[in-house]
Amino acid sequence: MAKHWADFQYEIYLNGLTGAVPRLPTDLTRLEALTERRLGPGPVGYVAGSAGDGSTARANRAALERRRIVPRMLRDVHERDLSVEVLGRCLPAPLALAPVGVLSIMHPDAEPAAARAAAAQGVPYILSSASSTPMEQVAEAMGDAERWFQLYWPKDREVARSFLNRARAAGYTALFVTLDTPLLSWRPRDLDQAYLPFLHGVGTANYFSDPAFRAGLAKPVHEDPDAAVTHFVGMFADPGKTWPDLAFLRENWDGPIVLKGVLHPDDARQAADAGMDGVVVSNHGGRQVAGAVAAADALPGVVEAAGDRLTVLFDSGVRTGDDVFKALALGARAVLLGRPYAYGLALDGQAGVEHVIRCLLAEFDLTLALSGHASPSALSPADLVEDTA
Numbered sequence: 498m499a500k501h502w503a504d505f506q507y508e509i510y511l512n513g514l515t516g517a518v519p520r521l522p523t524d525l526t527r528l529e530a531l532t533e534r535r536l537g538p539g540p541v542g543y544v545a546g547s548a549g550d551g552s553t554a555r556a557n558r559a560a561l562e563r564r565r566i567v568p569r570m571l572r573d574v575h576e577r578d579l580s581v582e583v584l585g586r587c588l589p590a591p592l593a594l595a596p597v598g599v600l601s602i603m604h605p606d607a608e609p610a611a612a613r614a615a616a617a618q619g620v621p622y623i624l625s626s627a628s629s630t631p632m633e634q635v636a637e638a639m640g641d642a643e644r645w646f647q648l649y650w651p652k653d654r655e656v657a658r659s660f661l662n663r664a665r666a667a668g669y670t671a672l673f674v675t676l677d678t679p680l681l682s683w684r685p686r687d688l689d690q691a692y693l694p695f696l697h698g699v700g701t702a703n704y705f706s707d708p709a710f711r712a713g714l715a716k717p718v719h720e721d722p723d724a725a726v727t728h729f730v731g732m733f734a735d736p737g738k739t740w741p742d743l744a745f746l747r748e749n750w751d752g753p754i755v756l757k758g759v760l761h762p763d764d765a766r767q768a769a770d771a772g773m774d775g776v777v778v779s780n781h782g783g784r785q786v787a788g789a790v791a792a793a794d795a796l797p798g799v800v801e802a803a804g805d806r807l808t809v810l811f812d813s814g815v816r817t818g819d820d821v822f823k824a825l826a827l828g829a830r831a832v833l834l835g836r837p838y839a840y841g842l843a844l845d846g847q848a849g850v851e852h853v854i855r856c857l858l859a860e861f862d863l864t865l866a867l868s869g870h871a872s873p874s875a876l877s878p879a880d881l882v883e884d885t886a
């Protein structure tokens with residue numbers, strides 16, 4: 498019998514018999530406000546903030562909320578199986594933790610704690626290129642749990658090649674290439690405080706520990722950290738890249754490659770033509786293009802264009818179990834969770850991240866069952882209506 502994630506609900510009530518209540522809210526939409534009170538203005542502005550006036554982040558939520566589930570009754574949901582196949586792996590639930598860089602500004606235990614939480618719950622962890630901890634250390638913290646690597650594609654080919662070699666050697670099996678960040682967007686919350694973690698050396702661990710990166714420095718990092726940061730800023734991304742450049746990644750990575758940040762159906766077709774394995778429909782949580790289409794509104798078009806040529810994943814705005822339901826009903830195979838787990842980390846370290854994963858999946862399991870379905874594969878757009886009021 499597959500694991501019933503909903504059992505977490507009963508566990509909470511049982512613990513209540515001894516007077517215990519959860520340390521964090523079970524409504525994950527409440528975590529942001531709590532984090533706002535806990536962290537300094539720079540870090541919290543960085544994680545909670547988004548591009549421009551925040552309209553894309555709001556649109557992400559609105560597009561999910563606007564879609565409403567139409568539950569079905571009397572359909573035997575006693576036994577449920579939330580497992581899905583993603584990139585040739587069987588996952589216990591349609592969820593992975595999204596790549597979120599610079600986690601040490603949230604909590605000193607940073608990426609290793611988030612990765613351990615994911616491993617403990619059996620959920621894949623996507624490690625950011627911009628992590629505060631080198632990829633090898635994070636891999637070690639995870640044991641043999643499933644781990645994927647997110648590439649911010651460096652301008653310098655040798656650094657890119659070195660990242661791929663290191664990721665493979667450290668046991669990362671899939672590569673997520675983020676396309677929507679060739680430049681940092683206009684982020685007023687960060688600008689108003691003149692705060693960017695990278696300029697404080699946070700998020701540079703993979704670079705500063707990289708032999709190819711270091712070969713480009715006149716002096717060792719510890720002798721001239723400012724020059725190392727400047728070198729990092731210059732090579733972090735390359736706005737000159739175009740579709741034919743993907744051939745380099747295909748040649749240098751033999752596992753699955755997923756392009757993150759695809760919103761247009763034609764880009765999905767180009768991804769498939771370039772031999773990619775999947776896409777993440779995402780607008781980076783509203784952090785890049787202010788005024789961009791809401792991720793959930795872009796999802797059906799990409800799903801249609803992808804057909805059976807690509808695995809389609811989804812992120813941007815997922816906060817609740819019913820959001821997961823809706824993304825899957827619109828055609829995503831699984832969702833990536835972003836800010837909520839960073840808030841869980843900020844508020845309670847590894848335990849906070851585990852709490853977030855368990856709440857989200859318990860709520861999803863219950864939503865699925867109460868809507869008359871026993872597995873994610875049973876969902877379709879027919880399970881939703883659009884609230885046009």
Ligand SMILES: Cc1cc2nc3c(=O)[nH]c(=O)nc-3n(C[C@H](O)[C@H](O)[C@H](O)COP(=O)(O)O)c2cc1C
Binds near residue numbers: 543783
């Ligand atoms: C603080 C922060 C850092 C992020 N860092 C990365 C990153 O290093 N690489 C990446 O591909 N996406 C990054 N993202 C985007 C997430 O992977 C994901 O697309 C986004 O958080 C989803 O939106 P949501 O937070 O509204 O759910 C970051 C997001 C946040 C909030």
Ligand SMILES: CCCCC(=O)C(=O)O
Binds near residue numbers: 598781
């Ligand atoms: C240049 C941005 C790197 C981290 C990131 O992806 C984010 O803050 O959204």
